[in-house]
Amino acid sequence: MDAGGVRGKRMTSWPSLQTDLRNAGASWVDEQVVTDHGLVTSRKPDDIPAFCRKMIEEFCEGRHAGHRHAAE
Secondary structure, three states: OOOOOOOOOEEOOOHHHHHHHHHOOOEEOOOOEEEEOOEEEEOOHHHHHHHHHHHHHHHHHOOOOOOOOOOO
16 A cells, blocks of 8 residues: 555455555445456455455456556
């Protein structure tokens, strides 16, 4: 978060992290799973099945346009 990686992203998390995410520039929402340009976030262990389904969907979609590899 300190490096600006969440700035402008729509995200969810454990509720106690919402202030940190907002302070880092993210748009925090209270939803089971949130995807923003391939970044998948969820709130709690009960959300893991939905998180895994969404991750599989994202893997199947492949690389999103406009994204760079971390090593580039």
